Amino acid sequence: MAVINRAKVAGAAAAAVVLAFNIPFLTDLPSLRLTSFIGDFLILDYPFTLPFFRSHDGSHVEDPFICDTQHTYRTELVSLDPLIIYIHNLITPVEISSILRTAEPLFAPSQVTKNGRQLHTSDRTSSSAGLPRDDPAVVCVLGRTRNFLGTMLRNDYDEMGPPQLVRYSAGQRFNIHHDWYDTPRVANDGTSRRWNRIASFFAILESNCTGGETHFPFAKGVAPPSPWGEEQWQGGQIQGEMKTESQPLWREHEDGGLAFRPVAGNALFWVNLHANGSGDTRTKHAGLPLLEGKKTAMNIWPRRYQPDD
Numbered sequence: 109m110a111v112i113n114r115a116k117v118a119g120a121a122a123a124a125v126v127l128a129f130n131i132p133f134l135t136d137l138p139s140l141r142l143t144s145f146i147g148d149f150l151i152l153d154y155p156f157t158l159p160f161f162r163s164h165d166g167s168h169v170e171d172p173f174i175c176d177t178q179h180t181y182r183t184e185l186v187s188l189d190p191l192i193i194y195i196h197n198l199i200t201p202v203e204i205s206s207i208l209r210t211a212e213p214l215f216a217p218s219q220v221t222k223n224g225r226q227l228h229t230s231d232r233t234s235s236s237a238g239l240p241r242d243d244p245a246v247v248c249v250l251g252r253t254r255n256f257l258g259t260m261l262r263n264d265y266d267e268m269g270p271p272q273l274v275r276y277s278a279g280q281r282f283n284i285h286h287d288w289y290d291t292p293r294v295a296n297d298g299t300s301r302r303w304n305r306i307a308s309f310f311a312i313l314e315s316n317c318t319g320g321e322t323h324f325p326f327a328k329g330v331a332p333p334s335p336w337g338e339e340q341w342q343g344g345q346i347q348g349e350m351k352t353e354s355q356p357l358w359r360e361h362e363d364g365g366l367a368f369r370p371v372a373g374n375a376l377f378w379v380n381l382h383a384n385g386s387g388d389t390r391t392k393h394a395g396l397p398l399l400e401g402k403k404t405a406m407n408i409w410p411r412r413y414q415p416d417d
């Protein structure tokens with residue numbers, strides 16, 4: 109294993125940011141204003157790297173990142189159709205700080221494209237960062253989420269896609285949009301295969317904030333949201349009085365659907381495509397405005413290639 113030149117890595121990653129952002133578009137949606145779309149960052153290939161080493165006194169050596177392959181998380185069924193699953197504790201604090209350290213210099217204003225042109229728009233006011241796919245903490249999280257998918261992805265055929273971070277500060281938001289492409293994308297491996305984002309993971313890395321819920325206006329829960337939040341799962345059973353810090357993890361939104369509170373380490377998973385490969389419009393969602401603080405999340409978009417058999 110080798111320690112890699114930091115400037116080179118940062119340079120390659122910055123180039124990836126400049127090349128980023130393809131295709132997103134905005135179309136009118138009656139009653140809900142705008143639909144927009146998140147494009148992929150192109151992530152350049154470069155040699156496998158270890159995380160940057162730092163010592164306590166400044167900037168030299170720290171233990172390299174070790175992936176906890178025994179890490180356990182807990183899933184909770186939110187909606188059956190479309191499938192939405194809440195994942196508690198998907199990403200560990202160690203993974204979060206490692207990923208943030210890698211991504212910090214890579215953030216740039218988020219964009220969408222409208223009528224074929226790339227725009228900074230009031231529909232999406234956050235910053236984004238493409239994540240190097242070979243960063244050890246990124247590899248670790250991609251491995252865990254890939255395993256979650258099981259046979260939904262076919263080995264050596266489908267792929268996880270380049271992950272990206274999005275960061276919101278006070279007042280920032282992302283109006284309603286969907287994650288899938290209207291027209292499947294052509295593979296960049298020289299073949300004519302096409303792919304689409306079959307599902308999405310939206311994992312919260314930083315949630316020192318108020319506001320900033322993720323709102324799915326068309327989602328219907330299998331049951332009313334629990335008022336107990338995480339407390340429901342601590343010690344297995346609810347006993348006695350509800351603690352004052354209990355907060356629901358999601359709620360029924362006054363305009364319909366469900367709104368999920370950002371909680372660092374937890375994630376939402378949903379399936380974007382119908383069985384026939386077309387996009388499920390009920391997965392449209394919005395990042396509601398952040399009132400104060402900072403929210404950072406990781407987007408992971410598994411790619412399923414056609415043909416679908």
Ligand SMILES: *[C@@H]1O[C@H](CO)[C@@H](O)[C@H](O)[C@H]1NC(C)=O
Pocket residue numbers: 382383384385386
């Ligand atoms: C695909 O399936 C969905 C859900 O069953 C349906 O609404 C849609 O019309 C289908 N699209 C095509 C092109 O068959």
Ligand SMILES: *[C@@H]1O[C@H](CO)[C@@H](O)[C@H](O)[C@H]1NC(C)=O
Pocket residue numbers: 316317400401402
């Ligand atoms: C969290 O946010 C509050 C309000 O924005 C701020 O005062 C506080 O310092 C933040 N805490 C951390 C740990 O960042």
